[in-house]
Amino acid sequence: MGAGTFAESVTVADLEADPYPIYARLRREAPVCYVPAVGLWFVTRYDDVEYAVTHPDRFTAELDDSPVDRTFGSPTILTVDGDRHLDLRRALDTKYRPKNVNAYIDDLVRPSPGAYSTRSAAAPTLNSWRTTSSRFPC
Numbered sequence: 001m002g003a004g005t006f007a008e009s010v011t012v013a014d015l016e017a018d019p020y021p022i023y024a025r026l027r028r029e030a031p032v033c034y035v036p037a038v039g040l041w042f043v044t045r046y047d048d049v050e051y052a053v054t055h056p057d058r059f060t061a062e063l064d065d066s067p068v069d070r071t072f073g074s075p076t077i078l079t080v081d082g083d084r085h086l087d088l089r090r091a092l093d094t095k096y097r098p099k100n101v102n103a104y105i106d107d108l109v110r111p112s113p114g115a116y117s118t119r120s121a122a123a124p125t126l127n128s129w130r131t132t133s134s135r136f137p138c
Helices: 002-009 012-017 018-028 046-053 068-070 082-096 098-108 111-120 129-135
Strands: 032-035 040-043
Touching: 012 098, 032 046, 040 046, 040 068, 082 098
Parallel strands: none
Antiparallel strands: 032 040
């Protein structure tokens, strides 16, 4: 199967189930490709991503119909460029700078794996994202 054929064969269900093997294969075979199932270009290698995000005049984050915007409302920091992006980013920057994160990370995150591994032995499934995400500062 060729690289283009693989990108065309990717489904939303595949991406939702486990996207990482898909990303790895795309990195090897088609590091920049269009995935019709989601109507987006995928850029899967670090250097290519770095180039794209540092050249907003050539590559935009803005989409007419973004699943991120449909889920979280518009605009989001992930789907806008320029001044709108900077305004949204400024609202988040202070709380998530390393100095500030270091002040709360030990009490918030680092104890979690031990507590959840004990609980997960008794419970057949565990949604750690749902359990921990409500504890992060907003």
